[in-house]
Structures are given as C-alpha cells and as structure tokens.
Amino acid sequence: MFEIKIDDSKYWKNCIDAIANIVDEGLFNIAKDGISLKAIDPSGISMVSFSIPNKAFSKYELDKPISIGLDISNLIKILSTSRQNEYIIMKNTGNKFNIEFVGEHSSRRYKLPIIDVKTEDVKEPNVPVPESVIHVKSDGLKEILKDANSLSTYVGFKTTKDSFVVFAKSDIGELEEEHMNDAEIIKKMDITKPASVTFNVEYLVRIINASPQGSFISLGLKIDDPIKINYKIGDAELTYYLAPYIES
Amino acid sequence: MFEIKIDDSKYWKNCIDAIANIVDEGLFNIAKDGISLKAIDPSGISMVSFSIPNKAFSKYELDKPISIGLDISNLIKILSTSRQNEYIIMKNTGNKFNIEFVGEHSSRRYKLPIIDVKTEDVKEPNVPVPESVIHVKSDGLKEILKDANSLSTYVGFKTTKDSFVVFAKSDIGELEEEHMNDAEIIKKMDITKPASVTFNVEYLVRIINASPQGSFISLGLKIDDPIKINYKIGDAELTYYLAPYIES
Amino acid sequence: MFEIKIDDSKYWKNCIDAIANIVDEGLFNIAKDGISLKAIDPSGISMVSFSIPNKAFSKYELDKPISIGLDISNLIKILSTSRQNEYIIMKNTGNKFNIEFVGEHSSRRYKLPIIDVKTEDVKEPNVPVPESVIHVKSDGLKEILKDANSLSTYVGFKTTKDSFVVFAKSDIGELEEEHMNDAEIIKKMDITKPASVTFNVEYLVRIINASPQGSFISLGLKIDDPIKINYKIGDAELTYYLAPYIES
Numbered sequence: 001m002f003e004i005k006i007d008d009s010k011y012w013k014n015c016i017d018a019i020a021n022i023v024d025e026g027l028f029n030i031a032k033d034g035i036s037l038k039a040i041d042p043s044g045i046s047m048v049s050f051s052i053p054n055k056a057f058s059k060y061e062l063d064k065p066i067s068i069g070l071d072i073s074n075l076i077k078i079l080s081t082s083r084q085n086e087y088i089i090m091k092n093t094g095n096k097f098n099i100e101f102v103g104e105h106s107s108r109r110y111k112l113p114i115i116d117v118k119t120e121d122v123k124e125p126n127v128p129v130p131e132s133v134i135h136v137k138s139d140g141l142k143e144i145l146k147d148a149n150s151l152s153t154y155v156g157f158k159t160t161k162d163s164f165v166v167f168a169k170s171d172i173g174e175l176e177e178e179h180m181n182d183a184e185i186i187k188k189m190d191i192t193k194p195a196s197v198t199f200n201v202e203y204l205v206r207i208i209n210a211s212p213q214g215s216f217i218s219l220g221l222k223i224d225d226p227i228k229i230n231y232k233i234g235d236a237e238l239t240y241y242l243a244p245y246i247e248s
Numbered sequence: 249m250f251e252i253k254i255d256d257s258k259y260w261k262n263c264i265d266a267i268a269n270i271v272d273e274g275l276f277n278i279a280k281d282g283i284s285l286k287a288i289d290p291s292g293i294s295m296v297s298f299s300i301p302n303k304a305f306s307k308y309e310l311d312k313p314i315s316i317g318l319d320i321s322n323l324i325k326i327l328s329t330s331r332q333n334e335y336i337i338m339k340n341t342g343n344k345f346n347i348e349f350v351g352e353h354s355s356r357r358y359k360l361p362i363i364d365v366k367t368e369d370v371k372e373p374n375v376p377v378p379e380s381v382i383h384v385k386s387d388g389l390k391e392i393l394k395d396a397n398s399l400s401t402y403v404g405f406k407t408t409k410d411s412f413v414v415f416a417k418s419d420i421g422e423l424e425e426e427h428m429n430d431a432e433i434i435k436k437m438d439i440t441k442p443a444s445v446t447f448n449v450e451y452l453v454r455i456i457n458a459s460p461q462g463s464f465i466s467l468g469l470k471i472d473d474p475i476k477i478n479y480k481i482g483d484a485e486l487t488y489y490l491a492p493y494i495e496s
Numbered sequence: 497m498f499e500i501k502i503d504d505s506k507y508w509k510n511c512i513d514a515i516a517n518i519v520d521e522g523l524f525n526i527a528k529d530g531i532s533l534k535a536i537d538p539s540g541i542s543m544v545s546f547s548i549p550n551k552a553f554s555k556y557e558l559d560k561p562i563s564i565g566l567d568i569s570n571l572i573k574i575l576s577t578s579r580q581n582e583y584i585i586m587k588n589t590g591n592k593f594n595i596e597f598v599g600e601h602s603s604r605r606y607k608l609p610i611i612d613v614k615t616e617d618v619k620e621p622n623v624p625v626p627e628s629v630i631h632v633k634s635d636g637l638k639e640i641l642k643d644a645n646s647l648s649t650y651v652g653f654k655t656t657k658d659s660f661v662v663f664a665k666s667d668i669g670e671l672e673e674e675h676m677n678d679a680e681i682i683k684k685m686d687i688t689k690p691a692s693v694t695f696n697v698e699y700l701v702r703i704i705n706a707s708p709q710g711s712f713i714s715l716g717l718k719i720d721d722p723i724k725i726n727y728k729i730g731d732a733e734l735t736y737y738l739a740p741y742i743e744s
Contacts, residue, residue, distance in 0.1 A: 074420045077398045083391065096421075105432055108395060108414075108425030143579065147604060150573045166604070172570045173592075177604030184601055322668045325646045331639065344669075353680055356643060356662075356673030 002030055002066060003091040005059035009082035009101055015052065015236045018210035020076040022048045022240070027117040031065040038119070046203050049239040056235035058087075068097055069117035078110045130220030130228055131193035132159035138211040138231065140185025141219075144177060145208070149201050151175050154245050157221055158196040164189065168201075187216050195221040198245045204229075207240045250278055250314060251339040253307035257330035257349055263300065263484045266458035268324040270296045270488070275365040279313045286367070294451050297487040304483035306335075316345055317365035326358045378468030378476055379441035380407035386459040386479065388433025389467075392425065393456070397449050399423050402493050405469055406444040412437065416449075435464050443469040446493045452477075455488045498526055498562060499587040501555035505578040505597055511548065511732045514706035516572040518544045518736070523613040527561040534615070542699050545735040552731035554583075564593055565613035574606045626716030626724055627689040628655035634707040634727065636681025637715075640673065641704070645697050647671050650741050653717055654692040660685065664697075683712050691717040694741045700725075703736045 006012045019026060019037060026039040036051040054060040078099060082088075089100040096111040144166050148155035152170040159165070164186060166177040181189045211217055211231045220228035229240040254260045267274060267285060274287040284299040302308040326347060330336075337348040344359040392414050396403035400418040407413070412434060414425040429437045459465055459479045468476035477488040502508045515522060515533060522535040530549040537543070550556040574595060578584075585596040592607040640662050644651035648666040655661070660682060662673040677685045707713055707727045716724035725736040 071420075077420065081391075081395045081398055103432075105430055106425070106427040108423060110399075110421055110423050112421040143577075147577045150577050151606075172567075172573065173606055173608040175604060175606050177602070179602040182601055184599075319668075325668065329639075329643045329646055351680075353678055354673070354675040356671060358647075358669055358671050360669040 002062035006088045007058050009086045009088045013079040013082045018238050020072045021206040021209050024073050025071050027119050028068045046242045052236040069115045130222050132195045132221040133190040134164050134219045135187040137185040138215045145205050155201045156198040159194050195223045250310035254336045255306050257334045257336045261327040261330045266486050268320045269454040272321050273319050275367050276316045294490045300484040317363045378470045380443045380469040381438040382412050382467045383435040385433040386463045403449045404446040407442050443471045498558035502584045503554050505582045505584045509575040509578045514734050516568045517702040520569050521567050523615050524564045542738045548732040565611045626718045628691045628717040629686040630660050630715045631683040633681040634711045651697045652694040655690050691719045
C-alpha cells in the first residue's frame with residue numbers, strides 16, 4: 001500500500017511526458033527514498049532512466065517498496081486531463097492503480113489496470129565515461145535539431161577543443177553549424193577528447209522534448225558510443241541513452 | 249416574401265453552428281413571432297429544436313409564414329465568411345434563399361438553392377418530465393466530456409441527492425468524477441429521483457459545442473430516457489434530445 | 497564568384513516564399529544590378545517574375561553575371577530555419593550554393609547542389625496592356641478569395657466604371673460581392689474598359705499568399721487574357737501571370 005500526493009498535477013504530467021515520449025509501458029519502482037523507472041523503447045535503440053526523490057511530494061507514504069507496471073500511453077492520456085489548481089493522490093487498491101485529481105469542490109478518480117512489465121533486459125548500458133560533455137540550453141538544442149531535420153533524419157554532433165559542431169547531409173544538401181564555447185546556447189564544455197558521432201534526429205527530438213523551457217541539457221559523447229543525455233524537470237532527473245547511427 | 253436583418257453576422261453564425269453540429273439539412277419555419285427549426289441527425293439518435301424570437305432581429309418582415317428547406321452544411325460555409333462590423337439581410341427570391349452581408353463600403357450576396365426537406369418524422373420525443381435536472385457551466389461540462397473521452401466513447405451521468413457523478417470505463421481504465429452540488433461548475437440541481445444514464449460522448453460534444461463561453465447548460469435526466477439538453481445563445485434557444493446508449 | 501549579404505534572414509525567407517508558392521525549381525540570374533528569376537509553375541498555367549535590386553543587400557559582390565539553378569522547395573526548407581537577429585551570406589563554391597546564417601556566437605552553413613534548370617520556355621506572356629487595373633489591399637483580397645472558396649474552386653473578377661465585383665458559382669450556391677471604388681479595400685481603380693474574367697482560386701491564393709500584411713496588390717485584367725498581378729515585398733518586386741479559366 002502506498003499513498004502519494006503531488007501538489008501540482010501539471011508538473012506530474014510533464015514528468016511522465018518525459019517517459020511517454022520514449023516508451024509505451026514501464027515499471028515504476030516506488031521505494032522509501034523516491035520513485036524510479038528504467039525502460040527501453042520498443043525499437044531498442046534508446047533508454048530512459050527516471051528518478052524523483054520523495055521530497056518532491058507533499059505526502060509520501062508506503063509500507064514497503066513496490067513495483068507497479070503501467071501502460072504509459074494510457075497514463076499520459078489521463079494526466080492530460082490535468083487542470084489548474086488540482087492536486088493528485090496516487091495509490092494502489094487490489095490490482096488497480098488509482099489516480100485522484102482533487103480540485104476545490106470536485107474530484108475525479110481514475111483506475112488503471114496494473115500490468116506485467118518485463119524488465120529483465122533493462123539495465124543501463126555499460127557506457128564508459130563520456131569524453132566530451134556539453135551543457136547546452138534546451139531551447140537552443142531544440143532549434144538545432146529542427147535545423148538538421150530540415151535536411152536529414154540523421155544529425156552528427158562533433159566536439160573540438162572549443163566548439164560544438166552539428167552536421168547533417170542528404171540529397172537536399174549539407175549543413176554545418178558551429179557553436180563556439182562562448183555561444184549563447186552553450187553553458188559549459190568539458191572536452192577531454194574530441195568526438196564525432198551521428199544520431200537519429202527523431203529520437204533526439206523525442207528525448208529532449210519534455211525538457212523545460214529555459215533549462216539546460218547535458219550531452220555526453222564518446223566516439224562509437226551511445227550519447228548520454230541528462231536534464232531535470234524540477235526535482236525529477238532524466239537520463240537517456242541513444243545508440244549511435246551506423247551508416248550501412 | 250420575407251426580409252430579415254441581423255445586426256451581428258457572427259452571432260447568426262454561432263446560432264446556425266448549434267444546428268449544423270447535429271444535422272446536414274433542415275426546414276426553417278419563418279413565422280410572425282420568430283424562426284424555428286426541428287431536425288433529427290442522420291443517425292437518428294439525436295434531435296435539435298431551435299427557436300429565436302423576432303425581437304432578436306433589427307428588421308423582421310414577412311407577408312405570411314413560410315418554410316424554407318436549406319442545406320445546413322452549405323449555409324454554415326457561407327456564414328463562416330462573416331467579418332467584423334457586417335450585418336446580414338436574408339430574403340427569398342424565386343426558389344433561392346438570399347444572404348447579403350453588408351459592410352460599410354462593400355457587400356456580398358449569396359444565393360442558396362431552397363431544397364425539399366422531409367419533416368414528417370420530426371417531432372419532439374414524447375419525453376416525460378426529467379427527474380433530475382442539473383444546471384451546469386458550459387465550460388466545465390466541456391472539460392468533463394474531455395475527461396471521459398480520454399478513456400471511452402461513452403460516458404455515464406449519475407445524480408444523487410447532492411452530487412452529479414460522471415463515469416466512464418474501457419480497456420484503458422475507469423473514471424469516476426464527482427461534483428458536489430456546491431461545486432463551482434454546478435449552478436443548481438433539482439433532483440426528484442436519482443438517475444444514471446449512459447450516452448455517446450461524441451454526440452454530447454457536438455451538442456454542447458456551440459454553447460457560449462460562460463453560459464449555463466441544463467441537463468434533464470431520467471433513467472432509460474433520452475437526455476434533454478437546453479441552452480441559450482443570446483435570444484436563441486436550443487433544445488436537444490439524445491437517446492441513451494444501451495450496452496449490447 | 498559572388499558573395500551577397502542580407503541583414504535580415506527572415507526577410508529573405510519571405511521573398512523566396514513568394515517564388516516557392518508557385519514553382520519547385522528556378523534559375524536565379526545574379527547580375528550587377530540585382531537578382532532576378534522567371535519561372536513557370538509545373539502545370540503551366542501561372543508564371544512568376546521576381547526581381548530585387550542590389551541595394552536591398554548590405555554586401556553585393558560578383559565578378560561577372562551568373563545563373564544559379566536551385567531546387568526552390570529545398571531552398572525554402574533551409575530558409576525556414578531563419579532565426580531572429582541572423583544575417584545571411586550567400587556565395588558559390590564549385591557546383592554548390594552556400595547559405596551561411598550568422599548569429600552573434602554561432603553560425604550554420606548549408607550547401608545546396610546547383611541544378612540544371614531548363615528556361616528556354618520561360619518568357620513573360622505577350623500580354624497587352626490590361627484595360628482594368630485595380631489596386632487592392634492584400635488582406636482584403638485574401639478574404640475575398642476565402643469567400644469565393646467557400647463556394648467554388650473558381651472565382652470571377654468583374655470591373656465596371658466604379659466597382660470591382662467578385663463572383664462564384666457552384667452546386668452549393670452563388671456569390672456576388674461588390675466593392676465600390678471608395679471601398680476600404682480599394683486604393684485605386686483605373687478602368688479603361690470593363691472586364692470580366694474567371695480564374696482558379698487556389699492559384700490566386702498561392703500567388704498572393706506571400707504579399708505582406710497591409711501591402712497593396714495590383715490586379716491587371718483584360719477580357720480573355722491572363723491576369724497580371726503585382727506586389728512588393730520591401731525592395732523585391734513580384735509579377736505573376738495566371739491564365740483565365742475557360743469553362744469547358
């Protein structure tokens with residue numbers, strides 16, 4: 001049995017969006033210190049790791065740790081009904097997951113079936129420490145991906161000692177976009193060793209889509225390795241891995 | 249011969265929207281005291297009854313009562329061209345229905361064919377007095393239907409002595425939404441006998457879609473009977489009936 | 497070799513939109529005094545003639561006149577990435593057309609292939625001087641075409657000594673819209689001889705779509721002849737010809 005209260009229903013919707021953008025179902029691990037979830041997208045090329053500490057909630061009671069499998073795409077439909085000035089109570093009863101939205105003079109209760117979610121295959125990839133880490137403005141990165149998308153479904157990220165270069169190529173033409181380490185969109189660059197790796201644009205877009213306006217995203221790159229992407233939504237922390245695109 | 253003037257063309261467009269959301273064609277009865285129309289939607293599960301008194305018009309002249317059959321979906325296309333500060337003159341010439349939009353230095357005249365509309369089957373259903381009547385805010389009811397739609401194509405309305413409960417159910421999950429009689433969206437509840445009836449969400453959405461922002465809608469419920477829905481758009485009065493959904 | 501700088505990347509995007517709305521590819525003639533392009537749309541019923549003087553650019557260097565064939569639909573994809581406070585440098589290297597967007601601390605370079613564009617067939621139609629010229633507000637003309645489109649895919653323009661009449665007809669009904677020469681949307685009418693000609697609405701919409709808000713469009717009409725449409729986007733001048741619709 002658990003009973004968890006979130007004061008701002010729209011905030012919780014944003015958190016779950018960050019998961020729903022990548023996966024259709026997942027296993028929420030509800031533990032003493034907070035809630036976490038790891039899941040691989042159906043195509044197997046990306047992974048999300050979500051965690052939020054108990055302090056993000058105004059009520060956080062559970063008798064023992066529990067794992068709750070949910071259909072995330074159904075969960076997000078329900079959270080999309082969030083209104084201003086509603087809080088959420090989540091609890092479990094039998095094999096149902098209960099979400100109650102409570103406003104001043106009305107409330108609505110949703111019950112979702114708890115489903116079996118296989119998680120044996122879900123573990124964070126054994127990724128060595130990235131050799132290039134760029135801290136970039138969320139809004140700037142969204143524009144960069146739009147630029148690349150104007151040409152191609154793939155985008156390359158290249159780091160040099162003092163610049164972050166984005167490139168793309170297709171029948172339409174070629175793009176090269178250079179951001180010096182003093183560019184407005186770059187907060188910090190830690191380059192141990194330059195890297196150049198190519199990724200699927202659509203997955204990158206889905207991964208960063210839930211990052212809040214004005215927030216920062218960290219991109220960890222190492223040649224031939226998955227990119228490691230981090231950002232926060234309030235107290236919630238999101239880490240994603242996306243496999244590089246190998247030209248065939 | 250009739251000649252009718254409406255000072256605000258956009259207002260008239262809103263009135264006809266309330267009909268067009270349900271039916272494709274209809275017979276406007278233009279009488280001394282005003283205009284009325286009754287029509288059943290093509291699927292036969294809902295009905296609209298529209299009436300507007302002559303005082304809503306700045307000019308209202310007719311020599312004798314007349315019925316004008318129109319293709320409502322074509323009429324709404326034409327009314328959608330309404331601009332700010334235009335008035336409308338409607339009249340009949342031969343077998344054409346004339347709509348003239350008049351602005352300060354320009355005017356445009358549309359002629360629509362008058363069509364045959366069979367109305368022998370259109371009569372208000374012999375509905376007993378509803379036993380539960382809820383006066384609810386239009387905007388709140390629109391949100392309620394969105395909530396239900398997140399789960400299901402059907403929604404149930406249930407009344408108790410002091411609450412209005414909305415419920416829905418599907419493979420996705422279950423919804424129960426309770427509004428006490430002091431809820432912000434409830435203006436008044438007259439419950440002679442509690443009721444619980446289920447309806448098609450899409451039809452409800454279409455029926456209430458034209459209700460003005462900030463207006464009130466009355467819902468008349470009786471178990472196993474069609475719901476009776478009333479609202480006003482300025483002086484115009486809309487009454488709808490929608491058959492209950494019978495689970496098969 | 498040429499190198500051309502535009503201070504406002506979004507302005508350049510608007511200019512190219514006026515071409516892209518009609519044609520998919522075209523030959524830009526880059527001469528001492530400015531850039532021009534003439535192209536016929538794939539269906540052969542309309543033509544665009546674009547010209548912009550060198551003074552519109554903050555840098556305009558070329559060693560000798562050159563013609564550059566480009567895929568306009570790809571060019572517009574790239575220009576759509578324009579951001580606030582960016583300037584554009586355009587130049588050629590080898591058989592590539594280079595577009596560089598430069599912001600304060602970042603830049604991105606696109607390279608587009610230069611393509612072969614056949615232009616032997618492109619010459620301005622041998623149109624006699626129009627006998628009716630109407631100078632009309634861009635925004636008003638856009639609404640007129642929307643009115644006509646509510647009924648039909650064709651629209652007629654008719655001029656009399658002191659009015660500009662728009663008409664349309666279909667199964668839905670008939671439209672007649674009269675604008676006196678003192679109407680708000682009419683700036684000036686020069687009527688040597690009244691005309692009445694019918695055109696495809698969709699082509700007219702595409703032709704005038706890029707005209708700036710608040711600008712004026714000149715319509716040159718002569719019976720049985722193509723319409724000649726002119727407007728300016730800043731220093732750039734657009735002339736279009738559209739063949740009349742002949743009822744079959």
